[in-house]
Amino acid sequence: MSICFSKMKKMIACFFLLFGHTLLSVVSVMAKDLPQGHFLRRRDVNSQYLLENTCNNKRLDLVFIIDSSRSVRPYDFEKVKEFILTILQFLDISPDATRVGLIQYGSTVKHEFSLKTFRRKQDIERAVKRMMHLATGTMTGLAIQYAVNIAFSESEGARPLKQNVPRIIMIVTDGRPQDPVTEIATKARNSGILIFAIGVGRVDMNTLKSIGSEPHEEHVFLVANFSQIETLTSAFQTKLCGKVFIYSLNAYVKVKHRKKICIIIKFF
Ligand SMILES: *[C@@H]1O[C@H](CO)[C@@H](O)[C@H](O)[C@H]1NC(C)=O
Numbered sequence: 058m059s060i061c062f063s064k065m066k067k068m069i070a071c072f073f074l075l076f077g078h079t080l081l082s083v084v085s086v087m088a089k090d091l092p093q094g095h096f097l098r099r100r101d102v103n104s105q106y107l108l109e110n111t112c113n114n115k116r117l118d119l120v121f122i123i124d125s126s127r128s129v130r131p132y133d134f135e136k137v138k139e140f141i142l143t144i145l146q147f148l149d150i151s152p153d154a155t156r157v158g159l160i161q162y163g164s165t166v167k168h169e170f171s172l173k174t175f176r177r178k179q180d181i182e183r184a185v186k187r188m189m190h191l192a193t194g195t196m197t198g199l200a201i202q203y204a205v206n207i208a209f210s211e212s213e214g215a216r217p218l219k220q221n222v223p224r225i226i227m228i229v230t231d232g233r234p235q236d237p238v239t240e241i242a243t244k245a246r247n248s249g250i251l252i253f254a255i256g257v258g259r260v261d262m263n264t265l266k267s268i269g270s271e272p273h274e275e276h277v278f279l280v281a282n283f284s285q286i287e288t289l290t291s292a293f294q295t296k297l298c299g300k301v302f303i304y305s306l307n308a309y310v311k312v313k314h315r316k317k318i319c320i321i322i323k324f325f
Pocket of ligand 1: 281282284285
C-alpha cells in the first residue's frame with residue numbers, strides 16, 4: 058500500500074513535470090509567435106515593425122532629459138536630436154494621449170518646453186530642432202530634481218496621479234554627474250516615475266544604474282557613441298507603446314509556471 062502510494066506520488070509528480078513542460082512549451086511558442094519577438098533578442102525589432110505600430114491613443118507623460126554638457130560635441134548633440142525626433146515619430150502626441158516635455162542641462166537646467174506647451178507633434182519637432190547646445194557642466198541630479206518638482210507638476214501639464222498616466226523620464230547622458238544623483242533618482246522612481254537611463258561612451262555603469270528603473274536590463278542602456286543611440290529606437294518603441302507589457306507578462310507567466318510546478322511537486 059505504501060509502496061503503491063509512493064509510486065502514485067511519483068506518477069503524479071511525473072505528470073506535473075510533463076504537464077509543466079507542456080505549459081512552458083506553450084508559453085515559449087506564444088512568445089515566438091509575437092511579431093519579431095523573442096526573449097533574448099527582442100531589441101532587434103525591425104524598422105518596418107516600428108512604422109506599423111504607433112502608440113495609438115497611448116497615454117503617457119514623457120519628459121526627455123538631455124545632457125547638454127561641454128563633452129557632448131555639436132555633432133553628438135545633433136545625434137541626440139535625431140534620436141528624439143525618431144522617438145516622436147511613433148508617439149501619438151496630443152493632450153489626451155502622449156504629452157512630451159524636454160529639459161536639457163549643463164551647469165544649469167533649461168526647460169525647453171513642458172508637458173503642456175505643445176499640442177501638436179510638428180511643434181514639438183520644431184522645438185527639438187531649434188534647441189541650442191548649452192555646452193557647460195553636468196548637473197544631472199539637478200536636472201532630475203527639476204523634473205520631479207517642476208516638469209511633472211500639474212501646473213506644467215502632468216496629468217494628476219489618480220488618472221494613472223505613466224510618467225516617464227528618458228535621460229541621455231555622456232558623463233559623470235557633478236552632483237549627487239542616487240538619492241534624487243530614487244525619490245523620482247518612488248514618486249512613480251519610470252526612468253530610462255541611456256549612457257553614451259565612457260559613462261559609469263553604476264551611476265546609470267542608480268538613475269534607471271529596475272529591472273536594469275529593461276531600463277538602463279549603454280551605447281558606445283552618439284551614433285549608436287539610434288540602435289535603441291525600436292527597443293523604445295516596444296517599451297513606450299506597451300508591447301513591453303506583453304513581453305514581460307509572458308516572461309512572468311513562464312517564471313510563474315515554473316514556480317508553480319516546483320510547489321506542486323513539493324506538495325505531493
Ligand atoms: C560608434 O561605435 C560603433 C560601435 O562601437 C563603431 O562601429 C562606430 O565607428 C562608432 N562611430 C563613431 C562616429 O565613432
